[in-house]
Amino acid sequence: MEQLLEQIAICVEFGKINKLAPYPPDMKGQDGADELTGKALDQGISADDVLQKALIKGMEKVGIKFRENKIFVPQVLMSAKAMHTAMEHLKPSFQSGTIRRKGIFVIGTVAGDLHDIGKNLVSMMIEGNGWQVIDLGTDVKPEKFIEMAKANPGCKVGLSALLTTTMGNMEKTVKELKEQIPGIIVLIGGAPVNDNFREKIGADFYSPDPQGAVEYLNKLVA
Amino acid sequence: MRKITEKIRSGHRLVSDGAWGTFMQQMGLGPGECPELWNLKKPDAVLEIAKSYIEAGSDMIETNSFGGSRFKLANYGLQERVKEINRAAAELSRKAAGDSKHVLGSIGPTGKILMMEEVTRDELYEAFKEQAVALFEGGSDAIVIETMSDIDEAEIAVKAASENTGAEIICTMTFERTIEGEYRSMMGVSPTDMVARIPDAGADIIGANCGNGIEGMINITREIRESDKNIPVLIHANAGMPVYKDGQTFFPETPDQMASFVEELVLSGANIIGGCCGTTPLHIRRIAEVISRL
Numbered sequence: 001m002e003q004l005l006e007q008i009a010i011c012v013e014f015g016k017i018n019k020l021a022p023y024p025p026d027m028k029g030q031d032g033a034d035e036l037t038g039k040a041l042d043q044g045i046s047a048d049d050v051l052q053k054a055l056i057k058g059m060e061k062v063g064i065k066f067r068e069n070k071i072f073v074p075q076v077l078m079s080a081k082a083m084h085t086a087m088e089h090l091k092p093s094f095q096s097g098t099i100r101r102k103g104i105f106v107i108g109t110v111a112g113d114l115h116d117i118g119k120n121l122v123s124m125m126i127e128g129n130g131w132q133v134i135d136l137g138t139d140v141k142p143e144k145f146i147e148m149a150k151a152n153p154g155c156k157v158g159l160s161a162l163l164t165t166t167m168g169n170m171e172k173t174v175k176e177l178k179e180q181i182p183g184i185i186v187l188i189g190g191a192p193v194n195d196n197f198r199e200k201i202g203a204d205f206y207s208p209d210p211q212g213a214v215e216y217l218n219k220l221v222a
Numbered sequence: 223m224r225k226i227t228e229k230i231r232s233g234h235r236l237v238s239d240g241a242w243g244t245f246m247q248q249m250g251l252g253p254g255e256c257p258e259l260w261n262l263k264k265p266d267a268v269l270e271i272a273k274s275y276i277e278a279g280s281d282m283i284e285t286n287s288f289g290g291s292r293f294k295l296a297n298y299g300l301q302e303r304v305k306e307i308n309r310a311a312a313e314l315s316r317k318a319a320g321d322s323k324h325v326l327g328s329i330g331p332t333g334k335i336l337m338m339e340e341v342t343r344d345e346l347y348e349a350f351k352e353q354a355v356a357l358f359e360g361g362s363d364a365i366v367i368e369t370m371s372d373i374d375e376a377e378i379a380v381k382a383a384s385e386n387t388g389a390e391i392i393c394t395m396t397f398e399r400t401i402e403g404e405y406r407s408m409m410g411v412s413p414t415d416m417v418a419r420i421p422d423a424g425a426d427i428i429g430a431n432c433g434n435g436i437e438g439m440i441n442i443t444r445e446i447r448e449s450d451k452n453i454p455v456l457i458h459a460n461a462g463m464p465v466y467k468d469g470q471t472f473f474p475e476t477p478d479q480m481a482s483f484v485e486e487l488v489l490s491g492a493n494i495i496g497g498c499c500g501t502t503p504l505h506i507r508r509i510a511e512v513i514s515r516l
Contacts, residue, residue: 069400069401069406071410072407072408073371073409073410074337075410111254112254113253114297115333116333117335164499165251165252165253165471167471168253168470168471192463196466197466
């Protein structure tokens with residue numbers, strides 16, 4: 001059992017989606033996250049073990065390597081694909097409540113900004129760490145964030161911006177969220193953003209990389 | 223007019239233009255507004271930007287078409303107006319440049335990721351071809367494919383532009399410094415990787431743009447030069463990293479600060495120097511002064 005979980009974790013870490021997937025080249029022809037997860041569940045390994053000991057473990061390695069610039073966006077995207085494929089097998093267990101997520105994370109790119117790559121990376125990493133992610137997409141108005149946050153009490157919110165011009169909208173969104181929902185936790189990220197800016201606009205956390213956000217969120221629920 | 227590459231081969235160092243996006247923001251471009259639509263709605267403002275760089279001493283001027291591919295314009299429902307918008311962009315810059323300065327038709331990334339199958343190679347090729355042809359027909363004598371991070375997308379864009387226009391082809395990628403002090407694009411591409419593939423795809427000039435400021439461009443240029451001694455290199459650097467103050471962002475490097483790195487950048491092998499985000503006609507004027515003295 002441990003070996004099978006370990007293999008799934010390796011598939012997630014290196015982005016091996018399924019047997020047919022050509023990537024990564026040195027795992028060609030081998031079973032991927034898809035087949036191995038199916039096998040694990042068939043063998044009676046619990047969905048929770050698959051999540052905790054394979055998927056989260058694999059994605060954590062991805063997050064750390066990405067932070068250390070040992071891998072780049074393409075590898076993260078392939079890993080996220082492998083993780084998602086495995087997650088599909090776990091869906092019934094999430095729906096029935098057999099396994100529970102750590103919490104809800106609402107994420108979006110702020111109004112006026114159409115960039116989504118960074119936001120997607122963070123979304124994938126947080127989902128791969130066992131959170132339920134509600135992705136509102138790009139060009140998200142403050143009202144939309146507030147609406148979703150109100151509909152999901154206790155959720156944490158992540159805001160992304162790539163353009164310098166939309167940093168002002170990030171500030172506006174943080175202010176309105178905090179006004180409407182006192183105590184709500186708001187994380188920010190994006191190329192032009194830094195911790196100094198976070199402090200100025202009153203957000204709770206800034207990370208230059210997705211793994212920092214994962215670790216922060218985990219601390220909140222530890 | 224002699225080609226840019228001919229001028230460089232005969233020993234000239236050239237000055238390119240500065241920022242467009244941040245300039246337009248100062249002129250009132252709002253967040254969420256399509257910058258390229260100004261070519262049709264506010265042509266006078268676009269022309270004013272182009273003229274201001276020519277007056278500052280730039281040998282070439284870009285076009286207001288960075289997000290002018292059908293994929294980017296689709297965000298504003300303008301995907302069927304690629305030809306009109308890009309032609310207008312080139313015509314405006316040509317008007318500012320006259321017959322003696324170069325017009326670089328700007329093409330940015332589509333925002334679609336090939337390896338995630340968000341788009342096919344053929345779709346990318348057709349979109350870049352459509353944009354490049356319109357820019358060429360509107361009067362661009364060069365096409366600059368810029369801010370690229372995916373080498374496959376960059377290569378397809380270079381091929382599409384070189385196979386379908388008579389323009390000189392420039393391709394610059396955006397590199398950031400890693401923890402180990404190397405330079406890589408967001409997608410993991412190094413300057414060395416770029417040199418290995420982009421000239422063969424049809425680029426006459428390669429280089430780097432955007433990023434964290436002009437100082438880092440020196441090492442990037444050195445790395446390019448380690449693999450290729452001869453290819454002309456263009457650098458468009460940001461005026462540093464953006465700083466946020468009182469609801470406004472600004473780029474902190476002054477014209478003098480940027481100009482202080484120009485000599486070393488030229489010595490490291492750059493042939494054309496201009497600016498990216500946050501640079502102004504004043505920055506270009508100072509860069510031009512340094513280059514004229516070298």
